Amino acid sequence: MFVYTLTYVLAFVSTFFATKFKVSFDKEKKKKDLLFFILLGVLTFIILALPVCLRYGIGYDYLDIDTPVLQDLQNGLYQDKYRKIEFIPYILATQIVKHELPFELFFAIYGLLTNLNFVLAIYLSKKNDFMTKLFVFLFYALYVSQMNQMRQGLGISMGVLAFSILINYKDKKLGIVLAYLIALLSIGAHFTELFNLVILTIYLLVDKFGNKLSKNKLMVLTFGVIFVIPVLFIALKYTISYIPFIKRYAYFFTSEDTSVLDNTLKSLDPNSGFTKFLNNVILIGGSFGIFIVCYANFIFMLIYFENTDDNNMKAIFLYLGLSIALSISTMLMKNLMLADRTRTLLYGLDIFIFPYILSKLDGKAKLAYKYIVGGLMIALTVGTVIPAKVYPYRTFIAKDYLIY
Numbered sequence: 483m484f485v486y487t488l489t490y491v492l493a494f495v496s497t498f499f500a501t502k503f504k505v506s507f508d509k510e511k512k513k514k515d516l517l518f519f520i521l522l523g524v525l526t527f528i529i530l531a532l533p534v535c536l537r538y539g540i541g542y543d544y545l546d547i548d549t550p551v552l553q554d555l556q557n558g559l560y561q562d563k564y565r566k567i568e569f570i571p572y573i574l575a576t577q578i579v580k581h582e583l584p585f586e587l588f589f590a591i592y593g594l595l596t597n598l599n600f601v602l603a604i605y606l607s608k609k610n611d612f613m614t615k616l617f618v619f620l621f622y623a624l625y626v627s628q629m630n631q632m633r634q635g636l637g638i639s640m641g642v643l644a645f646s647i648l649i650n651y652k653d654k655k656l657g658i659v660l661a662y663l664i665a666l667l668s669i670g671a672h673f674t675e676l677f678n679l680v681i682l683t684i685y686l687l688v689d690k691f692g693n694k695l696s697k698n699k700l701m702v703l704t705f706g707v708i709f710v711i712p713v714l715f716i717a718l719k720y721t722i723s724y725i726p727f728i729k730r731y732a733y734f735f736t737s738e739d740t741s742v743l744d745n746t747l748k749s750l751d752p753n754s755g756f757t758k759f760l761n762n763v764i765l766i767g768g769s770f771g772i773f774i775v776c777y778a779n780f781i782f783m784l785i786y787f788e789n790t791d792d793n794n795m796k797a798i799f800l801y802l803g804l805s806i807a808l809s810i811s812t813m814l815m816k817n818l819m820l821a822d823r824t825r826t827l828l829y830g831l832d833i834f835i836f837p838y839i840l841s842k843l844d845g846k847a848k849l850a851y852k853y854i855v856g857g858l859m860i861a862l863t864v865g866t867v868i869p870a871k872v873y874p875y876r877t878f879i880a881k882d883y884l885i886y
Contacts, residue, residue, distance in 0.1 A: 483873065483886070484875075484885055484886065485533050485875040485885050486533070486626070486873075486875070489529060489530065489532075489533050490620055492529045493526050493529045493530055493616060493620065494613070494616065496522050496525045496526040496529060497522070497526055497604075497612050497613055497616050498613060499518075499522055500518075500519050500522035500523055500526065500605070500612060501610055501612050501613060503515045503516070503518040503519040503522065504516075504519045504610050504612070505610055507519060508610070523601065523605045526601055526605075526616075527597060527598060527601040530597045530600075530601065530625070531593050531594055531597040531598070533875065534589075534592075534593030534596070534597060534628065534629055535589070535590040535593035535594060536590070536877045536878065536879060537589065537593075537629060537875065537876065537877060537878070538586065538876050538877055538878035538881050539876055539881075540629050540871065540872050540875060540876060541629035541630040541631075541632065541870060541871055541872055542630050542631075542869075542870060542871045543630060543631060543632045543633075544589065544629070544632075544871075548571075548575075548588065548589070548632060549585060551567075551575060552575055552578065552579060552585050552588060555575055555576060555579045556579045567633075568633060568669070568670050568671055568672055568673060569670045570633075570636070570670040570671045571632075571633050571671070574588060574591060574592075575588060586878045589632070592632050592635075592636060593628075593629075595636055595639070596628045596632075596635050596636045596639045597628075597639075599636075599639035599640055599642065599643040600619055600624070600625075600639045600642060600643075602643055602646070603615075603639070603642045603643040603645070603646035603833065604616055604619060604646075604833065606646045606647065606650050607646070607650065608650050609837070609841075611837045611841070614836065614837040614840065615833050615834070615837055617836075617856070618832050618833045618836050618837070618859065619833055620863075621856070621859045621860045621863050622775065622829065622832055622833075622836075622859040622862065622863060623829075623859075623862055623863045623866040624638070624829070624830060624833070626863065626866055626867060626870060626872050627826075627866060627870060629870070629872050630866075630870035630871065630872060631826070633671055633672045634671075634672040634674065634675070634823075634826055636668075636671040636672070637668045637669070637671035637672035637674070637675035637678075638668075638675070638826060638830045639830075640664050640665070640667060640668035640671060640675065640678070641664075641665060641668050641675055641677075641678035641681065641830055642830040642831075642833055643664055644660075644661040644662070644664040644665040644668065644678060644682060645661070645678075645681060645682065645685070645830075645831065645834065646834070647660055647661040647664070648661040648682055648685060648686070649685065649834065652686070652689060658686070661682055662679070662682060665678040665679050665681075665682055666679070673728075673730070673731075674731070674823070674826075674827060677827045677828075681801070681828070681831065684797060684800060684801070685797050688793050688796050688797040688800065689793050689794075689797070692793030692796045692797070693791070693793070695796055696790060697787075697790045700796055700799060700800075703800070704799055704800055704802075704803035705803070707800070707803050707804055707807050708803050708806055708807045708810065709807075710807070711804070711807035711808065711810075711811055712807060712810045712811040712814055714811075715735075715808075715811035715812075715814075715815065716811070716814065716815065718735055719735045719736060719815065722735050722736070723736065731823075734817070734819055734820045734823055735815070735817075735820065762816055765816040765817070765818055766813045766816060768818045768821065769809060769812040769813040769816075769817070769818060769821035770809060770813060771862075772809070772812075772818070772821045772822060772825050772862075773805060773806065773808070773809035773821070773825060774858050774862070775829075775832065775855060775858050775859055775862065776802055776805035776806055776809065776828075776829075777806065777809075778854060778855050778858055779798075779802050779832075779835060779836075779839065779855060780799075780802045780803070780806060782839060782843075782847075782851055782855070783795070783798065783799055783802060783839070786842075786843060786847055787799065792842075794838060795838075795839075795842070798835050798838065798839065801828060801831055801835065802835075804828065805825070805828045805829075808821075808824040808825070808827065808828070809821065809824075809825075811824070812824060832859075836855065836856075836859075839851065840852060873886075874886045
């Protein structure tokens with residue numbers, strides 16, 4: 483863990499001093515403090531981007547998906563097939579091949595763009611809560627997952643940046659327009675990021691009309707979403723293959739998830755009743771576990787959410803309800819693959835949700851929230867490292883050496 487430990491420590495140190503300079507600038511308006519804040523923000527970006535850009539064979543997508551795509555394009559194979567993927571990776575891949583550039587550049591550009599988006603989103607905060615936001619980015623699997631699911635990672639980072647612009651500059655029309663433009667562009671990284679438009683729209687609607695939404699109405703709306711979404715997902719299982727724009731994702735809805743049988747339970751008889759029962763328990767429990775942070779946040783909200791005038795808390799409650807609806811859907815369908823994919827639709831929002839809820843709590847409640855939810859984030863990140871194939875680390879500078 484040497485590379486990741488060093489990266490995390492240096493990023494936190496850089497952000498710690500950046501926060502000091504930003505707070506000083508807010509009080510005294512010295513341009514020198516603002517300059518140091520910007521320089522330290524750039525340094526944080528470099529620290530985070532370097533391991534991602536210099537890696538080799540790190541992340542499931544690297545050797546199993548993206549490298550074969552580049553090789554196929556290089557050999558003139560399957561041009562029509564790869565035109566169907568999102569335009570950002572397709573344009574980047576074809577240009578890399580056309581100009582006979584090293585494949586490593588493809589992954590380096592992805593790393594630069596993804597981390598630039600995340601760092602900008604974190605450092606745009608007007609509340610100076612950069613350390614807490616960085617904690618979520620690093621310890622809620624967002625950082626390591628970008629090396630595993632590259633296209634979706636870039637799309638998530640663009641969605642996070644769009645949301646950061648919206649919440650910090652919602653009082654300016656340019657801020658709203660820019661947020662929606664970035665969200666639209668994120669669809670070019672991964673089609674599922676169409677969901678970013680939904681996220682932005684929910685926030686704007688709640689921000690504008692939230693005062694008319696009483697706590698009781700909010701509860702009814704949220705639990706209505708929790709009930710309706712699973713019904714829609716089950717319906718999609720049988721209809722998605724016929725829906726033009728999203729039928730490319732039919733595999734995640736219609737296929738049997740055999741990941742547990744193929745790995746955890748491979749030594750047992752797959753046809754026995756006990757094995758099938760155990761398989762279902764693990765699939766359902768795994769789907770719940772993937773969303774465990776959402777459930778923890780939701781419980782804290784139910785217990786401590788008292789201020790009915792706080793529209794941000796109302797939006798958060800809706801987002802959490804939507805996440806739980808997705809979780810229940812994947813549990814009913816007993817599909818871990820789908821659970822992992824659907825979680826990524828919303829979990830980038832925790833960069834904003836965790837600091838906000840933390841700021842609204844005090845005393846023992848704040849301490850409990852910090853350690854329980856923060857601990858769950860760390861546990862999920864640790865559990866992601868091996869399956870995502872991001873450890874041990876290896877760089878293209880020295881491909882024959884593994885760094886533990």
